[in-house]
Amino acid sequence: MRIVVIGAGVLGVTTAWYLARDGHAVTVVDRDPMPGQQTSYANGGLLHASHAEPWNAPGVIWQLLRWIGREDSPLLLRPGQIPRLTGWGLGFLRNSSRHRFERNTSVNAALAVHSLQLLRQLRRDTGIRYDDGQNGILKVFHETAALDKARHASKLMAPLGVRHSVLDARQTVALEPSLGEAEDQLTGGIYYPDDESGDAHLFTQRLATLAAAEGVTFRYGVDVRGLRREGGRITCVETDAGDMEADGFVIAAGNDSKRLAAAHGIRLPIYPVKGYSVTLPLAGWSNPPTIPLIDDARKVVVTVLGDRIRLAGTAEFAGYDTSLQTRRADTVLRQAAGLYPSLGEHAAQHTPEYWTGLRPMTVDGPPVLGPSPLSNLFLNTGPGHLGWTFACGCSRVVADVINGETPAIGLDGLGLQRFQRW
Ligand SMILES: Cc1cc2nc3c(=O)[nH]c(=O)nc-3n(C[C@H](O)[C@H](O)[C@H](O)COP(=O)(O)OP(=O)(O)OC[C@H]3O[C@@H](n4cnc5c(N)ncnc54)[C@H](O)[C@@H]3O)c2cc1C
Structure with a gap:
């Protein structure tokens, strides 16, 4: 599939990495001149x-x-x-x-443990280092x-x-x-x-370089203004550098995810x-x-x-x-x-x-991952204070959903369905 990922933060770049390894033709688009310039730039560095x-x-x-x-x-x-x-x-x-807090803590902890396992695997597979x-x-x-x-x-x-x-x-x-x-x-x-630690910015940049070597196209300095929809599908992203068509789209746009999704009736409580x-x-x-x-x-x-x-x-x-x-x-x-x-x-x-x-x-703590009411639009956003910890886990889950496979951890408590039914 041709897939456009909106956002080259730590979530967008890890998404692109997994999708490219799964055989998709991936383009990442970001308004910044290089990856990891927003929230993924100088966070606490904890993988916790x-x-x-x-x-x-x-x-x-x-x-x-x-x-x-x-x-x-x-x-x-x-x-x-x-x-x-x-x-x-x-x-x-x-x-x-107490009940909701404990349930959401368990959802987050399962995702975090899965994510750290994937990160270790990624280190073994690629030799990536990031302080x-x-x-x-x-x-x-x-x-x-x-x-x-x-x-x-x-x-x-x-x-x-x-x-x-x-x-x-x-x-x-x-x-x-x-x-x-x-x-x-x-x-x-x-x-x-x-638990571990590391520089999320260095990781994002180095993984982007590895992803480019796997065939991912990065379009920097390109602002996504919106997504065009026909029926129950997205047909392209509209950018200040023209339209970009694809078969599938992932919103991993950090704090701008809410605006992009809202234009299509998708309410992200972020x-x-x-x-x-x-x-x-x-x-x-x-x-x-x-x-x-x-x-x-x-x-x-x-x-x-x-x-x-x-x-x-x-x-x-x-x-x-x-x-x-x-x-x-x-x-x-x-x-x-x-x-x-x-x-x-x-x-x-x-x-x-x-x-x-x-x-x-x-509003509840866990990120919003996976399907949306639009059949070819997927979400990888809202990781809050845990986005670096969650990055590999969130992105593997989203890639699995796109591939039509069952993710290693269930979407219960992680999908948009917990906020909005369709
Ligand atoms: C002070 C602080 C400390 C933290 N400490 C930790 C920690 O120790 N451990 C941890 O796990 N997490 C930590 N976090 C949280 C973590 O940094 C974030 O959850 C994570 O970086 C979010 O990544 P992201 O890819 O979702 O968003 P971002 O990194 O913000 O990436 C989104 C990307 O989308 C692009 N974009 C957005 N809209 C558009 C558009 N319309 N067109 C084109 N491009 C667009 C942006 O330019 C950006 O590059 C911390 C956060 C802060 C603020």
């Missing part, structure tokens, strides 16, 4: 099946209300956005019941209640293949000595040995949740971490990527605004320096690279 919980955990409403309008908080709801959030926001809150690390991930906790909650969530995910060990504060520091100065503030940690990252050279930091770290209370992750250190975090409900506010980026740095006091000093000696991106987040 362990962190598969959607963000609408029971009680999230109280956190949001507590931090409303507070510029220095890790979770920020801008008052001006409240009217725009009503539809999505109510859905987000509706999905924060990757296989040291697991360590989550740290400052309160017994939070540790107990995470222990419970980890128990739920264990049968899906997410192994973990619970550590007290002393054991946490023994595993990760760079936390020595923070031992007093820690209640304990949970170590997930099968909202762009803004986050920040800070990247610094590693050299010169006397006591850097060796294991990627998540501190959920501080809403920050810390990852070593080759010779760089990446800090990421904050969640801001601010619409499609991608402007970079130094104060918000500084919050990420400050939260991380709370754990590694020498980091503040290290950062002061360098010029940190600040970045901001929009996580395309669904």
Whole structure:
């Protein structure tokens, strides 16, 4: 089949890779001059099946209300956005019941575990490297209640293949000595040995090069304005460089997926949740971490990527605004320096690279994968805070659906059918 994939982020490029390997003639179109320039550019770098919980955990409403309008908080709801959030926001809150949260966590965890298996296979098949690390991930906790909650969530995910060990504060520091100065503030940690890390941007670029060698055509600098439809099918994508016809079409357009789909009555409940990252050279930091770290209370992750250190975090409900506010980026740095006091000093000696991106987040947490009401239009979008973790899994599922095969993991909880029947 001739297939057009809209979007050369990590989801679009992995989709193109699998489809080309399955024998399709694939064209990827992106408005940017090269792959991975939007949300896949400088994310936290974590491949974390362990962190598969959607963000609408029971009680999230109280956190949001507590931090409303507070510029220095890790979770920020801008008052001006409240009217725009009503539809999505109510859905987000509706999905924060314990039952739905636990079900969506299981859906996400199964997809994440599958995805990491595929990523390992891809590394074996192609030798692709992307400042990757296989040291697991360590989550740290400052309160017994939070540790107990995470222990419970980890128990739920264990049968899906997410192994973990619970550590007290002393054991946490023994595993990760760079936390020595923070031992007093820690209640304990949970170590997930099968999680990984890596630079999503490097991966996307390198996989695009490998995909091009497999015959994929990349059309960069081309803006997709819409999709033309005849009856129950799409016939072409309309772009500023002319129409592109194909037999099948995949929307993997990150935060623009919603607009492209909406024109054909497909309602994608996705909202762009803004986050920040800070990247610094590693050299010169006397006591850097060796294991990627998540501190959920501080809403920050810390990852070593080759010779760089990446800090990421904050969640801001601010619409499609991608402007970079130094104060918000500084919050990420400050939260991380709370754990590694020498980091503040290290950062002061360098010029940190600040970045901001929009996580395309669904109301319930899992992405939207597979078929749509239009017979030859497929969806690979809405991966939220887990798009790097999910990339290979999402794209393999979508390629299987296009091939008319049954994906290794079921579409229940992942398809558009959970929001819209046809
Ligand atoms: C601060 C932060 C930290 C994160 N940390 C992690 C992490 O540690 N682990 C993890 O798993 N995930 C993380 N994520 C989430 C992850 O980065 C995203 O889920 C993922 O990058 C989304 O990929 P995507 O391909 O769907 O979207 P994108 O990367 O945004 O790609 C979409 C592409 O479509 C193109 N496009 C859109 N519309 C059009 C159009 N009309 N015409 C042409 N081209 C178009 C865009 O130019 C873009 O290249 C983080 C996100 C943020 C913001």
